[in-house]
Amino acid sequence: MTPVPLRPDLAAVAAAVPAGARVLDIGCGDGQLLAWLRDTKGVEGRGIELDPSDVAAAVGRGLAVVQGDADTDLADYPDAAFDVVILSNTLQAMQRPADVLAQLVRIGCSAIVSFPNFGHWRVRLGLALSGRMPVTRSLPVSWHETPNIHFCTIADFEALAVEMGLTVERRAGLSSGRQVAIWPNLLADTGVFVLRR
């Protein structure tokens, strides 16, 4: 069976996962990334997901997925339980992003974090010209309805990582899934970071 191709931002995350790793995917949705990693990289994957029907779908793919909330449930996991902990496109929905980041690098030997970059030129331009909170292609919900409550730019994230004393092992800015060569905080719609404690 050929695995279904991944969404571009997930593909960038997947590329950073070593073969055979023990992986925890936080906010794993219906398990697309975990299933892909299992089928093509032989990883031993676990997931956490808030939405019960997504959990059901992921378990239906044969994945070990627990319904839970990253804001409260990560404390239950032992130190260094995983080689890699993934938080893809979920950081912005966390109540306490810094606490969650601290948990990621505690539970995992390394953490891969991807998030929408609100430093992207289209976001900056939109706010500057319309004077309204940006609604982007990847996050098409207005400010009062969005579950995404903590937006940041690539530069903001970088600063937080420094402040928390985390080691940034790799960083990439993506535009429509392709890595941008220069000015990621302006040209990338998504930031992907590999962090260590």
Add this chain to the structure above:
Amino acid sequence: MDEHFGLDRRVTLPGDFPLAGGGVLPELTIAYETYGKLNANATNAILVCHALTGDQYLASAHPVTGKAGWWTRLVGPGKPVDPEHWFVICANVLGGCMGSAGPSSIDPRSGQPFAMNFPVITIADMVEAQARLLDHLGVGTLAAVIGGSMGGMQALTWAVNHPARVKKVVAIATAARHSAQNIAFHEVGRQAIMADPMWAGGAYPADKPPAAGLAVARMAAHITYLSEEGLTEKFGRRLQDRDAVSFGFDADFQVESYLRHQGLSFVERFDANSYLYITRAMDYFDLAQPHDGNLARAFAGVQSRFCLVSFTSDWLYPTTESRRIVRALNAAGAPVSFVELESPFGHDAFLLDAPEMNRVVNGFLTA
């Protein structure tokens, strides 16, 4: 046809059967049913464990009530546990009253029913009895053990006490210990039975059971299987076959009539002493107790994959208990899936139509 397999089977395994509480049974009788065919390598066996008042009639008609099997929504052709593919075993628990050794069975040493001379049993004893049955059937390793409520307690105990014999565990609407509230409700039921003069210290004749006491026990317990929301939706304050309240103590309200019916019909199919012994076994259940209350340590040696399901309106074994098990399994490094499903039907939700539960169990079993 091999007499080991099929519907309405019963076997007596000779030799002492020692129990966790120190008692010993001189032999072990187990009543059970099997569905489907054990494959040549004996790799397709699934054990389904029943709840407090369940029995071995998992997917076939009940001999007393004539009702269809108690879990035909999960087990049967086209269902997640399809006998076309799986060899399914369901045994009446130790202490039960549908043919397995229990207080109503005959003590071979005296020729009389055991009654209260039956030794006190535990959930672990129930599991040991099932293990003996599997030995007899030639099943070494279970592809899965599945149970809801008390059945889930047995399923978890299987993984802890026989780690090498269980590949997958499905534990639904269950707990790793009985809470003070769980014990309290059971004590109300037991006291109702023992307060009935017909109980006679447990030595009642089979045709003169403490029916009133057992019916009250069932009525109280049945409330805990439902939810306030479910009761309100089903009955509200609606009256039973009348237009106004009677200013008396008839079953004015539909909910009263319903509970009375539940109590009376239960008495026809269940033994009061069995109810005492099995509720006691549940009250004694605490997987973490031998490990100073550390549940993760209880799971330290497990080799199974786990799937837990809870229901939002289940206040008997609430989601917090399932989460406690999930946390401990995670800490023990065991692969675990867990989902809390939306349902207004309380604890009983696991026995009702639950397409999401079926989807989860199906995915977990086939993966």
